[in-house]
Amino acid sequence: MSDIVDIINGKGRFIDDISFPDMVHIAFVRSNYSRAKILHVNGGYLAKDFPYFMASAGEGATDEEMSLRAPVLASTYAAYLGEPIAVVTGKNRYEAEDNLEGVEVDYDPLNPILDPEEAINSDPVIPGVRSNVISDRFVGRPFSITDADLVLEDRLENRRVATNPIETRGVVAAYDGSKLTVWTPTQSAHSVRDGICESMNLPKESVRVIQTDTGGAFGLKGGVYPEYIVASTLAMKLKRPVKWIETRREHLMASRPGRGVVGRMKIYAMKTGLIRGISGDIIVDAGAYGGASWSSGWIAYQVTGPYAIKEAYFHARSVMTNKVDQGPYRGAGRPEASFLMERMIDLLCDETGIDALDLRLLNSAKDRFKSPTGMEIEPSAGFISRAFEKMGYRQLARTDRPGISAFVLIPAVADGESCRIRVKNGRISVWLGGVTHGQRHDLWVKSLLSEKLGIDPSIVTLELGDTDMLREGVGTWGSRSAIVGANALLKVAAKIMESVRKKTGSYSGKNLLAGDYDEYEYANEKGSLISFGANLALADSDDLGNVKIRTMKAYYDVGKALAPQVVISQIRGGAVQGAGQVLSENLEYDRDGQLMAATLSDSGVLNSVQAPDIEAFYEENPSRFPHGAKGLGESPTIGVPTALVRAIERSAGIRIRKTPVTPENIVSAKLGKTE
Amino acid sequence: MKKVKVELKLNGKQFKTEVEARTLLVDLVRELADQTATHIGCDTSNCGACTVLLDGRPVKSCTVLAAQAGGRDVKTLEGLSEDPLMKKLKDQFLDKHGLQCGFCTSGMLISSYSLLRKKQKPDELEIRESLSGNICRCTGYGGIVDAIKSVQPGIEKERVAPAPEIQRN
Numbered sequence A: 001m002s003d004i005v006d007i008i009n010g011k012g013r014f015i016d017d018i019s020f021p022d023m024v025h026i027a028f029v030r031s032n033y034s035r036a037k038i039l040h041v042n043g044g045y046l047a048k049d050f051p052y053f054m055a056s057a058g059e060g061a062t063d064e065e066m067s068l069r070a071p072v073l074a075s076t077y078a079a080y081l082g083e084p085i086a087v088v089t090g091k092n093r094y095e096a097e098d099n100l101e102g103v104e105v106d107y108d109p110l111n112p113i114l115d116p117e118e119a120i121n122s123d124p125v126i127p128g129v130r131s132n133v134i135s136d137r138f139v140g141r142p143f144s145i146t147d148a149d150l151v152l153e154d155r156l157e158n159r160r161v162a163t164n165p166i167e168t169r170g171v172v173a174a175y176d177g178s179k180l181t182v183w184t185p186t187q188s189a190h191s192v193r194d195g196i197c198e199s200m201n202l203p204k205e206s207v208r209v210i211q212t213d214t215g216g217a218f219g220l221k222g223g224v225y226p227e228y229i230v231a232s233t234l235a236m237k238l239k240r241p242v243k244w245i246e247t248r249r250e251h252l253m254a255s256r257p258g259r260g261v262v263g264r265m266k267i268y269a270m271k272t273g274l275i276r277g278i279s280g281d282i283i284v285d286a287g288a289y290g291g292a293s294w295s296s297g298w299i300a301y302q303v304t305g306p307y308a309i310k311e312a313y314f315h316a317r318s319v320m321t322n323k324v325d326q327g328p329y330r331g332a333g334r335p336e337a338s339f340l341m342e343r344m345i346d347l348l349c350d351e352t353g354i355d356a357l358d359l360r361l362l363n364s365a366k367d368r369f370k371s372p373t374g375m376e377i378e379p380s381a382g383f384i385s386r387a388f389e390k391m392g393y394r395q396l397a398r399t400d401r402p403g404i405s406a407f408v409l410i411p412a413v414a415d416g417e418s419c420r421i422r423v424k425n426g427r428i429s430v431w432l433g434g435v436t437h438g439q440r441h442d443l444w445v446k447s448l449l450s451e452k453l454g455i456d457p458s459i460v461t462l463e464l465g466d467t468d469m470l471r472e473g474v475g476t477w478g479s480r481s482a483i484v485g486a487n488a489l490l491k492v493a494a495k496i497m498e499s500v501r502k503k504t505g506s507y508s509g510k511n512l513l514a515g516d517y518d519e520y521e522y523a524n525e526k527g528s529l530i531s532f533g534a535n536l537a538l539a540d541s542d543d544l545g546n547v548k549i550r551t552m553k554a555y556y557d558v559g560k561a562l563a564p565q566v567v568i569s570q571i572r573g574g575a576v577q578g579a580g581q582v583l584s585e586n587l588e589y590d591r592d593g594q595l596m597a598a599t600l601s602d603s604g605v606l607n608s609v610q611a612p613d614i615e616a617f618y619e620e621n622p623s624r625f626p627h628g629a630k631g632l633g634e635s636p637t638i639g640v641p642t643a644l645v646r647a648i649e650r651s652a653g654i655r656i657r658k659t660p661v662t663p664e665n666i667v668s669a670k671l672g673k674t675e
Numbered sequence B: 001m002k003k004v005k006v007e008l009k010l011n012g013k014q015f016k017t018e019v020e021a022r023t024l025l026v027d028l029v030r031e032l033a034d035q036t037a038t039h040i041g042c043d044t045s046n047c048g049a050c051t052v053l054l055d056g057r058p059v060k061s062c063t064v065l066a067a068q069a070g071g072r073d074v075k076t077l078e079g080l081s082e083d084p085l086m087k088k089l090k091d092q093f094l095d096k097h098g099l100q101c102g103f104c105t106s107g108m109l110i111s112s113y114s115l116l117r118k119k120q121k122p123d124e125l126e127i128r129e130s131l132s133g134n135i136c137r138c139t140g141y142g143g144i145v146d147a148i149k150s151v152q153p154g155i156e157k158e159r160v161a162p163a164p165e166i167q168r169n
């Protein structure tokens, strides 16, 4: 990322700022239907010009044999609204869009299958598959509890939401006869490179991916997309640079959204509030080619959260529907899991009349605990007490109706991360596999290096992702980058110090800067690193179902705050995304498979008047890593929705089973209508 | 496609060009004048990333035809780089983490700048209302609101004359 001062002065280089004199702009003809046979298509570049299948790359890339291989362009069958069918070119965006008119597509529309529960037993959403269930697993351990005082059941749901970074997707590809260079805003230059190479069957040395300043990502910009393969192929074919910038409408239709989960949950509990067991049927709306098919099992794995629940067993399925593939969105399974657990805990509070905090404390882990799904957690009781003490829950609960939540955050530390440090002409350049795009990695890179190497932080530059400058790399997602990135950084720094010692006899910052050094390391990482978080919310709702959020608070264990201001800024930003999911964010289709959201506001993103602020607290219990940090980025999107839903539920006097909680939902629930 | 001549004042300098009649102001600014601080975040005049000053008033430059700006005064973030109020605002945005990815920032700065020119010490609600046409997906707005609140009023009090209505054709 460009220096923050350049960014604020408007000198950032975002993807749409990359331009070449002879550049070709492309635009896509996309399916007007959620499900249709394509009888005939004429004009533009077509599927035959891109004889590849999309590789799975980036966050949650899967090798599962059940995962489907999506074509780059649809040829005889459109499986979702917005699926690309043809490509046209132009000398600028206007001309490319004009040329869309020159492409004719004849469709035979079919009835779209949009509901994942229905899709389990319906005919296939795409031809050639036997079942729409693309991932089908049992997670945990079967159990039978016959003497529970209470057995409570409910159907819970998070509708799909768009990731909606303000900079949409985009790509520029150029080919010089031997090397393909691809510029794109991304969470991982290496994932994009690997995805392009695998899809197009190119050797890694022949493709260079360069990250441009990245205008938000939230899970969206971790992998490779059909449009990137199209731009790359055309750049090679036309021998001219090719540019594609997604429109917001395209984003809402054809960029992978997150959430989209239904859980039919059941808990077994005693009158004392003790939860003996939890089971459930978890169904993920995976979309037409079964994207992120792993997510149902991943959600099931972590449902029990910070609680020591001895029995747990889930049927986890990812189901294909006639919608764009689901993908990771800030939290990626963690918020969904927590929603399923916390909603059931709140139901138990209502059934038993036990206070929300008492019930959570009773079920929290007093010692290290391994859940039946294999998730290991540290004792959580102490954290939960401290969190709600700090957020003033007991006082508030006496006079008001706070909603609260507690959760675990499992960052995606697996596979570690890479780092390269180059010292040259008295300056230090750093490359990380987990690139920065607003998280201000530069701050902790500078502070950790200046501390470790004894140098002035101002001589350190964190470079943008570039596969030619860094051999391998993973990416920025799953609240991982500070943890594994800082770990790799410190390892490479130690290597550099060793080289300085060898060369000059002793280490000092001065000796370092007097020479040239270049070190790389891929710091692998096994095992996990779990932290806890808690939230509180107060809200009012009126007879028309309008919700007013009065207070939101957060208390998270961040291990060590590598940059305290960034911690707060991340929490505030994530909290508004969490609140957006609760209040309005949604990608709803009508019966015919037409998308009802055409704009940013239709899709429910909160503006400055609607957005609540949050009072953020954190504690520091250093992790096992030398820098002490734990995960953070996704915490607010896990903890905010659950606490807020409970606050709304209490103020409206209804049971909430689904996000978003629209005014219509509230009013109809009040009138006793079932949905 | 019919071409039209457009001459306008862009960031203090006369700028002359010929564009297709349908060309949007934002494309003139970004593509023809190469002033890329102004961003495009949507095609539905929803995000405010493209906000510029037209005769001193904030407008979404994706909703104005380049031709409509003919004869008028357009200022983008680049043109305000020496402006004392804008400098203060930027300092506060940096200090209060009013930006993360920075994509919405130019639009946010222009909208906040216009607000502070109209009112030196706006309250929280006034700030939030005046930013409601600028969407930020990263910061949650809190840092932006804090930044605007922290700007200390100074000498830059001059009033902006109301802009004439844009003619739509």
Ligand code: FES
Pocket (backbone or CB within 6 Å): B039, B040, B041, B042, B043, B044, B045, B046, B047, B048, B049, B050, B051, B060, B061, B062, B063
């Ligand atoms: S680009 Fe979104 S409002 Fe102009």
Ligand code: FES
Pocket (backbone or CB within 6 Å): A166, A215, A216, A438, B098, B099, B100, B101, B102, B103, B104, B105, B135, B136, B137, B138, B139
């Ligand atoms: S800082 Fe990223 S959209 Fe506002």
